[in-house]
Amino acid sequence: MAIEKNYYTIDPQGRLKCFKCGVALVKGKAKFMYLDNGFPVELPVCPVCGFVYVPEELALGKVASVERALEDK
Amino acid sequence: MSQIQERGSTHVYKVNKISKEEMDAMTARCVYEQPSFCSAACPLKLDVRAFMQAAAGGDFKKALQLYEKVAPFPLALASACEAPCEGKCRLGEIGDAVSIRAVESAVARFGEGSKLGGVFRMKKRKTVAILGADLLTLFLAGELEKKAYPVTVFCEQADLESYLRACAPFLSDALFPLEYKRLQEKDIQFEFDRRPDAALYEEIKARFDVRCASMDAARALFPAAAPVQELMFLEEEKLVCGESAGVLDKAFGAKKAALTVDRLAQNLDPRNMRGSEGACESRLYTDLSEAKSLRRVPCGEEGYTKEEAVREAGRCISCHCEECLKSCAYLKHYKKHPGLLSREIYNNTQIIMGDHPLNKAMNACSLCGQCSVVCPNGFDMARVCAAARRNMVSTDKMPLAPHEFALMDMLFSNNEAFLSRPQPGFETCRYVFFPGCQAAAIAPATVKAAYLDLCARLEGGVALILGCCGAIADWAGREEMEEQVRAQLDRELAKLGDPVVIAGCPSCAKELRAFSGREVRGIWDVLLELGLPAGARALERPAALHDSCGARGDEATQRAIRALAAQLGCTLTDTPYSGDRSPCCGYGGLTAYANREVAAELTDKCLERSDAPYLSYCMACRDRFARQGRESRHILELCYGTDAGSPPDISEKRWNRLSLKNELLQELWLEEPMEKKRDYQLLWTEEGRAMMDERMILADDVIAVMDAFRENGEAIEDEDGLLVARRRVGNATFWVKFRIEGEDAYRICRAWSHRMNVVKREG
Numbered sequence: 001m002a003i004e005k006n007y008y009t010i011d012p013q014g015r016l017k018c019f020k021c022g023v024a025l026v027k028g029k030a031k032f033m034y035l036d037n038g039f040p041v042e043l044p045v046c047p048v049c050g051f052v053y054v055p056e057e058l059a060l061g062k063v064a065s066v067e068r069a070l071e072d073k
Numbered sequence: 074m075s076q077i078q079e080r081g082s083t084h085v086y087k088v089n090k091i092s093k094e095e096m097d098a099m100t101a102r103c104v105y106e107q108p109s110f111c112s113a114a115c116p117l118k119l120d121v122r123a124f125m126q127a128a129a130g131g132d133f134k135k136a137l138q139l140y141e142k143v144a145p146f147p148l149a150l151a152s153a154c155e156a157p158c159e160g161k162c163r164l165g166e167i168g169d170a171v172s173i174r175a176v177e178s179a180v181a182r183f184g185e186g187s188k189l190g191g192v193f194r195m196k197k198r199k200t201v202a203i204l205g206a207d208l209l210t211l212f213l214a215g216e217l218e219k220k221a222y223p224v225t226v227f228c229e230q231a232d233l234e235s236y237l238r239a240c241a242p243f244l245s246d247a248l249f250p251l252e253y254k255r256l257q258e259k260d261i262q263f264e265f266d267r268r269p270d271a272a273l274y275e276e277i278k279a280r281f282d283v284r285c286a287s288m289d290a291a292r293a294l295f296p297a298a299a300p301v302q303e304l305m306f307l308e309e310e311k312l313v314c315g316e317s318a319g320v321l322d323k324a325f326g327a328k329k330a331a332l333t334v335d336r337l338a339q340n341l342d343p344r345n346m347r348g349s350e351g352a353c354e355s356r357l358y359t360d361l362s363e364a365k366s367l368r369r370v371p372c373g374e375e376g377y378t379k380e381e382a383v384r385e386a387g388r389c390i391s392c393h394c395e396e397c398l399k400s401c402a403y404l405k406h407y408k409k410h411p412g413l414l415s416r417e418i419y420n421n422t423q424i425i426m427g428d429h430p431l432n433k434a435m436n437a438c439s440l441c442g443q444c445s446v447v448c449p450n451g452f453d454m455a456r457v458c459a460a461a462r463r464n465m466v467s468t469d470k471m472p473l474a475p476h477e478f479a480l481m482d483m484l485f486s487n488n489e490a491f492l493s494r495p496q497p498g499f500e501t502c503r504y505v506f507f508p509g510c511q512a513a514a515i516a517p518a519t520v521k522a523a524y525l526d527l528c529a530r531l532e533g534g535v536a537l538i539l540g541c542c543g544a545i546a547d548w549a550g551r552e553e554m555e556e557q558v559r560a561q562l563d564r565e566l567a568k569l570g571d572p573v574v575i576a577g578c579p580s581c582a583k584e585l586r587a588f589s590g591r592e593v594r595g596i597w598d599v600l601l602e603l604g605l606p607a608g609a610r611a612l613e614r615p616a617a618l619h620d621s622c623g624a625r626g627d628e629a630t631q632r633a634i635r636a637l638a639a640q641l642g643c644t645l646t647d648t649p650y651s652g653d654r655s656p657c658c659g660y661g662g663l664t665a666y667a668n669r670e671v672a673a674e675l676t677d678k679c680l681e682r683s684d685a686p687y688l689s690y691c692m693a694c695r696d697r698f699a700r701q702g703r704e705s706r707h708i709l710e711l712c713y714g715t716d717a718g719s720p721p722d723i724s725e726k727r728w729n730r731l732s733l734k735n736e737l738l739q740e741l742w743l744e745e746p747m748e749k750k751r752d753y754q755l756l757w758t759e760e761g762r763a764m765m766d767e768r769m770i771l772a773d774d775v776i777a778v779m780d781a782f783r784e785n786g787e788a789i790e791d792e793d794g795l796l797v798a799r800r801r802v803g804n805a806t807f808w809v810k811f812r813i814e815g816e817d818a819y820r821i822c823r824a825w826s827h828r829m830n831v832v833k834r835e836g
Contacts, residue, residue, distance in 0.1 A: 019788040019796055029834035036082030040834060044789070050833045053789050053797070054808065059827040067828050071472035072429045073083035 007032075008062060009042040016053060018046035025053060032063065035070050075488070076803040077480055077554075079828075080469045088423050089467045091460070096419050099457050102450040103412030104356045109392040111158035111173060113355035116325040117143035121158060121173060121389075128176055128386035133379070136386075137184030140177055144324060145215025145259075147181035148252045149208065149241045153320040157352065163359045163392055168367025171389050175372045179382035182248070186255060194260070196223050199338040202277040204269045204294075205287030206230055209317050211240040212327030213285060217334060218259050225262040225281070227273060232265060233257065243320075247375070269293050283337050285313040285330060303350075304343045305330035311337070325351065358449040359392040397444040397452065400650060402674040403664070404444070404454070407434055411444060415457045422464045429470065435461045436475050437671040440548055440662030441622035446653045458662070462550025474828060475667035476549040477804065478769050482727075486510040486541040487558060490730035493565040496534040497741050501570025503533025506596070507585065509578030510541040511660075511692040512709070514726035516717035517733035519709050520577070523596060524737075526606045526713065527575065531599070536569040538562070539734055542581040543588075548663045559588045566591060575599055577709065578691055579630055580623030580661075597633045597690065600712060601640070608714035611642035612706060617683035618645045619698070620655035621691035628653075634690050634708060641711050648682040655679075660693035666769075676701050696720050724765065724772035751776070753783065754818040761821045770807060770824045777802050778809040779819060795822060804828055 009027065016025040028045025030052045031038055044053040054063065107113075111121040120139055127136035137147065144150040154174050162170035201217050203210050206228040217224045230236040237244075237253055244252055267273055269290040277284055291298045291307060291314040298314070300307040305315035305326055313333050317326040329350060336343040370377070370385040377385060397411055398404050407414055414434065421431035438458035445453035465471035473480075490513070495502050506527050508520045520539075527535045543558035566572065566589060574593040576582035586593040600606075618638065624630040631652055638645055650656055656679050659665050659672035676697050680687070686704035688711075689695050698705035699720040710717055721729060735746035755776065765775070782788055782798035789797045791810075799808045810823040 015792050017790040019790045020786045025789065030831055031834045032829040032831050034829040035080065036084060039829075043831070045833060049787065051787055051789065052831050052833055054799075054806070054827060054831055056808070056810075056823065056825045059808065059825045063827045063829055067474070069428075070083055071474050072432045073427065 005040065006042050007039045008058070010044060010055065010058065011042075012044035012053075016044050018049060018051055020051070021046055021048035023048055025051075028052070032066075034067060035073070037070055039066070075484060077473060077477060077484075079473050079804045080471070085469050086425050087468050088425055088470075089464045091419060091422065091464060096416070099419070100412045100415050102448070102452040103410055103415070104358055104394050104450060105410035105412055107355045107357040107394070108353070109357060110161040110163060110355050110359075111171075111392075113353050113357075114157040114161040115143075116321065116351040117328060119143045119158075122391045122393075124180075125171070125173075125176065125386045125389035126391060128180055129383060129389065131379075131383050133180050133184035136180045137186060140180055140184075141186065143328075144212075145219055146211060146241070146252055146255065147177070148248050148255070149211070149244060150320065150324050151178040151181045152241075152245070152248060153243050154324075155319050155321045157321070163361060164364060164367065164388065164390065167361055167364060169369035172369055172372060172377075172385055175377050176382050176386050179377040179379065182251065182376065183379045183382070186258075194221055196260075197221050197338070199282040200225070200280070201283045201285060201334055201338075202227060202281040203285045203287075204228075204273070204277070205290030206236050206239040207287040207289065207323075208240050208320065209315075209323040209326050209330070210285065210287045211237070212324050213313075213330050213334075214261050215259065216327050216331035218261050220331060220335065222283075222334070222338070223262070225264060227264045227267040227269065227277065229268050230265055233263060236263070236265070283313065283334050284311070285334065288314055288316055290314075303329070304333050306333050306343055313337070356450075357392055358394040358396065359390070360394075360396065361390075364390050394449065396447045396449060397454075400447045400654065400656065400678075401444055401454075402656065402678040403438055403671055406437070406671050406674055411448075411452050411454050411457075415454070418457060418461045422461050422470075429465075432465075432472060432475075433668055435465075436667035437664055438662055439622070439657035439659065439664045439672075439675055441657035442625050443622065443650075443654065443656055446625065455662070459548075459550065462548075463552060464550075466550045466552070471550060473804065476551075476663055478723075479545050479663050479666045480549055480551065480554065481803070483510070483541045483543075483545040483554075483558070485727060486513075486539075486730060487561060490539060490727070490734055492537060492539040492734045492737065493569065494738075494742055495536045495569055496528050499534035499536075501534070502536040502572045503570075504531055504575055505536040505538055505566065505569055505572040506575045507538050507540075507542070507577065507581055508596075509576065509581040509692065510539075510730065511696065512577050512707075513539050513730045513733050515692045515696050515721060515729070516707060516710060516715065517729045517736075519707065519713050519715040519717060520733060521737065522606075522713040522715055523577065523709055527596075527599070530603050530606075534572075535575070536572055537737070538565060538569075539730070539737075542578075542584040544580050544584045545663065547584065548661070563589065578623065579621045579627065580691065582630075583623050583627070595630055595633060596709065597630065597637050601633055601636055605637075605640055605712060609641055609712050610714050611711065612686060612688065615644040615646045615685055616688040616706075617648045617685040618651065619648075619658070619679060619687050619689040619694055620652055621689065621694060622655060622657045622661050623691060625653050625655065630690075637708060637712070638688065641708075643688065643711070645688070646683055646685050650682060658689075658691070658694040658697040660697055665697070672697075673701075722762070722766040723769060727771065727773065752817065753779070755779065756814060756818060756820040758820060758822050761823055765824050768825060770826055774802055774805075774807045774826070775809050775821055775824055778807050779811070782809075801830065806830065 011027040012025040025044035030043045124139045156174040159170045201222045203226045300315045317323040333343040366388040440455040442455045543555045546555035659675035665672040687698045690708045695707040738744040778800045781800040797810045805826045807826045811819045
């Protein structure tokens with residue numbers, strides 16, 4: 001089986017909790033999508049309800065720069 | 074509120090072509106790349122600016138290298154050149170022209186020559202013979218040696234010294250040895266004591282690939298010779314020769330002849346591919362107002378010393394047209410003259426696949442049109458950038474992100490915050506007041522006072538329209554949205570009985586005049602007629618009047634504002650770049666949204682003109698100057714004795730518009746506004762509020778997130794016990810970090826957003 005590439009990985013290491021489900025977030029599979037482009041990533045995800053968390057640093061850093069690059073395509 | 078559809082994909086492989094003619098018409102007005110007047114007058118095309126710059130810096134080696142490009146025997150040329158360049162020097166119009174020839178002569182004497190002419194250089198295979206001894210053939214020999222042809226000169230003279238004397242008899246005793254040494258160092262073969270006769274001609278025809286001759290030698294061989302002057306070519310004999318008049322003409326003749334030799338050596342027609350030859354006209358513009366050193370450095374009989382030449386070269390003002398770059402912070406930011414920047418922006422629109430590197434530059438122009446006034450040829454960067462934006466939108470290649478906030482703001486102004494009513498007691502009105510979206514956002518109390526005043530003092534009824542004129546869609550290049558706004562306003566104006574529009578903003582006045590076909594007046598004109606309202610007051614200190622870019626070319630408005638300021642009793646200080654030459658505050662063209670850095674530089678450029686408080690007649694200008702910390706007032710604030718105070722943040726700007734609408738609806742039209750009530754309380758940290766403004770996140774976006782949280786309870790709890798909730802609103806996902814304070818209250822600590830959509834992936 002081919003190894004799936006992840007563009008970015010964040011492991012919450014038990015530091016974050018889902019407020020609704022009351023369980024710790026785990027490293028889970030997610031996908032960023034923008035202008036018909038998709039990027040598989042691993043982010044903190046609630047194992048029960050599936051809430052995907054995008055921390056501030058990621059949103060303003062990597063995500064913002066990829067957005068800008070795609071917008072100018 | 075409706076949202077704007079994001080473009081679907083980056084994979085759009087179509088472009089909306091702009092014709093080359095259209096492009097050429099756009100760029101032809103920029104004269105930045107035109108040669109200086111002196112260079113244009115020189116048939117040899119010496120780059121005088123670069124030459125003078127090198128000489129002025131004492132770099133005679135570089136200067137001589139530049140001169141040797143056009144003159145293989147620099148002393149021979151510089152000693153007797155007729156120097157038409159000096160006649161064209163612009164300094165000659167206000168003082169002494171630069172003594173270009175004397176500087177050239179000094180450079181030729183003191184400079185270190187190029188070492189290109191060595192015997193080890195790879196030579197071309199085609200051989201050239203030159204018959205006779207005159208200045209033109211001496212120059213030609215030098216030109217051909219530079220081009221690496223094996224050259225042999227056949228002359229009657231017995232040795233090299235007498236050959237040079239015959240070619241350049243005007244060389245002084247002091248200069249002769251220098252030029253003689255230069256000639257010795259060149260890789261040119263000589264056959265002395267060879268008279269040009271038929272036997273010799275037959276010999277060289279057999280031995281050489283290309284033949285050249287002085288005109289005397291050509292006549293000795295062919296008495297009826299009439300060569301084609303443009304080519305320096307006697308076609309029937311395939312002999313390179315031609316007439317020439319002065320010393321410079323001989324140097325130019327040698328250049329033309331060398332090109333003909335080049336073409337013949339390659340068995341090509343000497344008529345073709347010659348490029349532009351000779352002197353030309355320059356369309357360059359030069360500002361002479363800052364020229365300082367007007368008197369020429371006196372030159373002795375022996376010519377300039379090195380120091381004198383440096384000083385004289387230093388007088389050169391290096392004619393360049395930089396009028397727009399001097400006045401426009403945008404062009405200065407990109408460090409490109411508009412001809413070049415336009416070409417790059419044009420190319421940007423024509424990219425089918427891949428990155429569009431000029432998107433940011435295209436969207437950073439404030440479309441203010443200042444360049445069209447300061448440019449001596451009226452180059453209009455606004456036309457180029459606006460056309461490029463519309464072009465990109467039409468092919469779905471325009472990113473929405475840079476303009477989305479402003480466009481959403483326009484939709485807000487023309488939906489939730491929109492108001493159109495006749496004056497109470499009237500069904501239709503003679504007038505309608507249109508203050509503009511920024512006035513309502515920044516100074517709502519002033520708008521209210523103005524409307525009440527107009528209602529009280531004008532007869533026939535004054536309706537009110539609170540909304541956006543559509544300029545924002547126009548600036549963003551979104552023609553469809555602009556049409557929608559126009560249709561909406563047209564409908565409303567018709568319902569109000571097609572009243573005369575009284576605009577509170579020069580940009581709105583311009584926009585409404587352009588599409589509605591109705592009479593549009595400025596409120597400043599109306600106030601001049603009615604007289605100032607009670608409570609009007611002047612600024613206590615002298616103020617700098619900043620002309621709005623919406624009033625560029627509108628002398629009547631500029632005059633009316635000054636008259637109004639005078640009636641108010643304001644003292645205005647003079648500033649550079651006023652009237653039609655006024656720069657943009659940074660709001661125009663949506664620069665403030667698309668490129669904050671350039672917008673800040675534009676604002677600084679406005680403010681560097683004076684230390685005084687700024688008086689403006691566009692609310693966006695007032696706002697940007699105040700945000701930069703300058704005391705800043707709109708003229709209507711003075712007229713109505715109001716003070717809009719410190720500039721509102723982006724959320725307050727929306728709240729102000731909505732509150733003004735609701736307040737007027739209640740007080741004047743006795744209508745109960747539709748206000749959404751929240752059943753919980755939001756508290757803001759100062760840090761959170763500042764962060765929202767900086768990141769263009771509205772209080773409404775935060776409320777949308779908190780509404781969602783209260784409904785679904787979805788949030789993340791971090792190690793500090795703070796909660797983070799999120800919601801996708803339109804084309805962005807907003808995240809809010811908050812603390813629960815009591816039962817129904819939340820304190821907002823941080824907020825961020827991203828445009829990418831994130832989803833859980835299965836597997």
